[in-house]
Amino acid sequence: MMHDSSANILGDALGCGARLREARESAGLGLAEVASRLRMPLHVVEALEAGRWEVIGATVFVRGQLRSYAKLLGIDIEPFLETTVAPAVPVELVSHxxxxxxxxxxxxxxxxxxxxxxxxxxxxxxxxxxxxxxxxAPPATASLDAVPPPLVADAPAQSSLPAPPPVQPESSGPYMASLAPAVGRTAAAPVDDDVIQLEFSGESWLQVSGRDGRVVEQGLMRAGESRRLDPASVGSVVLGNAAVVRVQQSGSIVDLAPYRRANVARFAVSSDGSVTGAE
Structure with a gap:
């Protein structure tokens, strides 16, 4: 047996469908022409006029199609929609x-x-x-202009000249000197023919070795100092920061360029007193 509410809804649906059919017929339109204009299947138009909305689908589609049909015919069916077609209720999403x-x-x-x-x-x-x-700690470094002294013993005296006092460098670097009485430290003097004269215009490291290869003098020389070396007792000479040193031999200036590398000059003294390249 049908409930009263269902009967009312069915009656309203039939009434809405009948109103659509009457308006269509008054406008002189056939079912096929309405279906073509609304771009609906023919059986959907027939179901709308017959009140068989359950065969159309969801409520939201029924409401949309009814409004389109009513708009085409120029009639108002909102009162029917409020009582017969319930608005779509969004589905509540439940997290599982x-x-x-x-x-x-x-x-x-x-x-x-x-x-x-x-x-x-x-x-x-x-x-x-x-x-x-x-x-x-970074390794200690020394300027290329200075040649570190080798560890050697003091050589025996080979000259009658008095030994000069040791020179203490101003810097805290590892400079040390071992001065033997083989040569002397004197002021600038006239150059003899058989003497090698060294004149320093800036700080330079000096190392003098004898004929036997032993170091007879080494130390830090300052600007304004000079050295006079006996060619007979000198085997080789090493000069750091050679650019500030002037070497004279037999009254002529010796060009240190052939004996210089990285501003350190190394030269030997031959048996006849001439300056040659060190081995």
Missing amino acids: AHTPRYQRWVENMGRRMVYGVITIAIAVPVWLATRSHLTE
Whole structure:
């Protein structure tokens, strides 16, 4: 047995369909022409006029098709829509995968711990690799203009000239001197024919070796100082910062360019007193 509410809805649907049919017939339109204009299947137009809206589909489609039909015919069917076609109600979405708050907190902490471990695994090796370079003291360096002295013993006296006092460099570098009485430190003097004269216009390192290869003098020379070397007792000479040293031999200036490398000059004194290249 049909309930009263269902009977009322069915009656309203039949009434709405009848009104659409009457308006169509008054306008002189056939079912096929209405279907063509509304671009609806013919059986949908027939169902709308017959009140068989359940065969059309969802309520939202029925409301839209009824409005399109009524607009084409120029009639108002809103009162029928309010009583017979219920508005579409959006479906309530219910989450079936709800995550408790404490579980989300644990997951977030887990992800942070993973990121932290990865960061440490990358940063620690890099830090260990660079730490030694950052903490090591830089090696002591010396100017190329100075030649570090070799560790040698003082040579025996080979000249009657008095030994000059040791020269203490101003800087705190590893400079040291071992002066033997083989040569003397004197003021500038006229150059003898058989003497090698060294005149210093700036700071320079001097190393003089005897004929036997032993160092007889070495030290830091200052601007304005000079040296007179006996060719008979000198085997080789090394001059640091050679650009500030003038060498004279037999009254002529010796060109140090052939014996210079990186501003350090090395030359030997032959048996006849001439300056030659050091081996």
